Amino acid sequence: MSDAVVPHRVEQNAPTARSGASWLKRALDSDIFYSFRRSRMTMVAAAVTVLFFLLAIFASQLAVQNPFDPAQLQLMNSRISPIWTADGQSPFLLGTDEQGRDVFSAILYGLRISLVVGLLGVILAGTLGITLGLIAGYVGGAVDGLIMRIADVQLTFPAILIALLVNGVAKSVLGNRLDAMSTLGVLVIAIGLSFWVQYARTVRGSVMVEKNKDYVAAAQLIGLPAPKIMLRHVLPNTMGPILVIATINLALAIITEATLSFLGAGMPDTMPSLGTLIRIGNNYLFAGEWWIVAFPGIALAGLILSINLLGDWLRDALNPKLR
């Protein structure tokens, strides 16, 4: 441990130009990175997750066509099986569907939608949960009671049910004005409203412990306003568990989005996510065209599995009890 501390102290006096390198060095020396290198499974999971993110970011460069621009589709190319089978054709790596859409390109674009909805959903749930948790823990009293009662009630209902309800209500309010982009927004809100409770509970618990410590008393003494104390001083001390919840929640959010889209209550066919692709592909399963559903399914399962593995590792690595 002392080895790690000494260079850090020297580095503080060094010119600021090297602070980037020292940050990297500190990160590489840390316990978390050590436990990361010790677990081969985690490294594979991290690599797969990064790969999925890269595929999603560079989707338009990697795809052979924009699969949802009808002008680029040709019915001549429909129902081609994957490239390694007897009927496979280049450039359709994973085959095509009924409308001549390249399955690989569709997966890339779908992955992008799934990740965007998942990430935004987690950010919304996190912001909502952290804010309410901070208020509940810091203010206490009746406010705390009210927020936590709502949380208790919501916790008895599975997230998917809440998300479906939010979706149904949004549909009936917006009616025909609900295009692909606003559906995405509705999904993000549905996911955010379904998953905030866990953040709120965790933050509230940590805040109750932290707010009795001397540094909070000191901050109050010098007259800092309560929101500033909460955000700048108390919140950073609760970030560890939040990071773990957010990682595992990302997997859950992606599952929830995929499930909603699969049930037909999510992304429309014109702007499909992985779940929508699986719903579409499911219709061709009995015709023997397994690749239309199999590859989006594998992509979804691989993505969720690797994020879950990362989350499990992060939970163990940040848990001081297990050290």
Next chain:
Amino acid sequence: MLAFTLRRAIQAIGVMIAVGVIAFSMFRFAGDPVNQIVSLDTPAAEREAVRKSLGLDDPVPVQFARYFANAAQFKFGVSYQFRQPVSNLLMERMPATLELAACATVLAMVFGILMGVYSALRRDTILTKFFQAVSLIGISLPTFLIGILLIYLFSVTLGWLPSFGRGDVVRIGWWTTGLLTLSGLKALIMPSITLGLFQMTLIMRLVRAEMLEVLRTDYIRFARARGLTTRAIHFGHALKNTLVPVITVAGLQFGSVIAFAIITETVFQWPGMGLLFVQAVQNVDIPIMAAYLLMVSLIFVTINLVVDILYTVVDPRLRSTIRRPA
């Protein structure tokens, strides 16, 4: 004890009222119900008549009271899509969902406990590693993917099991059951596995963790010192003590099994309440959505209440801690 039960019951009623408010506001604020009933070219006067006959021009509290009084008698209005009373539709579909949920829970309990006990007792065998891999898959694979995989394997490729529906059902009073016919049983297999897999994973992990904890306690060590057989220690003493939390979790999870049945029922076109609800969400059939929400909440709240009360009956240690704050 009585005070505790009473307080919990009041809480449960509070939750139901809250859910009722949500269900009611779905009606009130999510679109105009009159538009759902009349056609586009209905004259305004006729619309007003419909509005009046539905009581929609009464003050909101009056409407809420009426809605609640009707809901308490299981009158949920008429479905927009089917033009039938929602309560009839729900009653018709409820046996299918309850049967599926019960089968899935039994399956999850039996296999979850067996796998959990085995992986706690034989920690480093290949079979344990396999079980752990299965549990990771059970958590990571979305329910609908598992269903599709099973359909592809057993219906499309092997042709052993039907891919949709309940098969032949037998009617006993108002209840329909698929448990008494061969095709009904065959149709039940894949949906139950799909629905139960997640719960099985949960129970397996719980049993394993609890077993490992119990096996470290003093009374197990004492039982060993007394020279009891391993079998008696493991199954007579250790397992028995792990079962209380397992039964609690399984009981509480029964509610979410019913909710998750939405997905399974859609994959297998199982004619239950969940499929009805999904179709209602797709077609914006608010009466069905609201009624489903109320029914599922009622089931949840009842289970929670019963489990809470049973807990104090089963575990006397809890009684003293409950009495103190009261």
